[in-house]
Amino acid sequence: MSRTRGRPVQGNELTRADIITAALELMHESGEVGLTMRALSARLGVSPMALYRHVEDKAGLIRALSDHVYAAVLQDVPHQANAALMIRTMLSRYHDAVCKHPQLTLAIFANPQAFAGVTAQLTERLAKCLQQIAANPLLWRDVLVDHVHGSALALVSSQGDQAHAQAMRLQYQQALELLLESIVRGTVSDPKTLEGRAP
Amino acid sequence: MSRTRGRPVQGNELTRADIITAALELMHESGEVGLTMRALSARLGVSPMALYRHVEDKAGLIRALSDHVYAAVLQDVPHQANAALMIRTMLSRYHDAVCKHPQLTLAIFANPQAFAGVTAQLTERLAKCLQQIAANPLLWRDVLVDHVHGSALALVSSQGDQAHAQAMRLQYQQALELLLESIVRGTVSDPKTLEGRAP
DNA sequence: ACCTGAACACCGTTCAAGT
């Protein structure tokens, strides 16, 4: 009988990938609070200190998790295309990633050192796209990104209710369409220069 | 020379109010992570266990903090008035409270047991107001609430930068106006019944 | 190179005891 989780083959070396998958499982089961170095090492059948060979820190672990989870968000987004379409795909992917691991959002913001570069890149590209279709691109960018983060928090607080989570995903998609409509329909009411909340 | 923080008079009894103010100070200085029962008790010049006379738990402490911080949000909001105005005041107050203690948002969502009733009441009243002016009230409610929560997270990640924080507050107000414009201007594109994410 | 064990400075919380 082989083990279905933890290190795939007993006696093999511990892998960064093993750590990441085990950590995500652990976070699903017991939340951000449950993700501890000690519990993670126990699940992998290894001493706590073995983790520090593959990950710098607990913050480093969370950074690794977000890099892994958000990897696909910006991949192969064409550079010269319909701006609304690009916004839709980037935000849908980001929202999908966030919904699969809502607790990770909490962990990232609770651990400022764990902040991954993906969010920064995402907001930058979003702003560029919005400049083509919106009167107030930076305002709308924050509205859109905050909506993703806010729905992650809502997802965390409705822990485990799968039907509810599914309903919320649908609702997000509809709200996104509503917002995109409003953006393209909108006109400037106050054209003075606005600063974003970037890096 | 009297102490300027901690218990107001030495020898006096420890008060729930003392605990709350000291806890908020502590959270400002060292974040959600820094708010520990032991550090809090040390600041108050008292044994850790003395806190448990006035607060059930650490979750109970955070619940007390949010009750205190959000107390003014729904106070004296008239029941029959301009709907857009009511939305503006409720959200502005909620955003103000959240901005004064952004780390508290993180603490509340990280501690599900600490969830206070104010948010539930707020979303309910928001939905009622939105029914009067919006085609998709529940969708817009989530967009508005998520924007508040999302900007709290953004505020946490830009730790301590006061000028930046001020700019973000301004930006929030402008985004809120933009959203209210969009709401009143909007028409239904898909009139099928939508469910909210409320309890 | 990769992992272990013991140790340190922390947590939240229980429980018995002091005044």
Next chain:
DNA sequence: ACCTGAACACCGTTCAAGT
């Protein structure tokens, strides 16, 4: 009634040691 002290089961992380 209100607070203290010692103790328990946890944390993340350092450091020396094993193979």
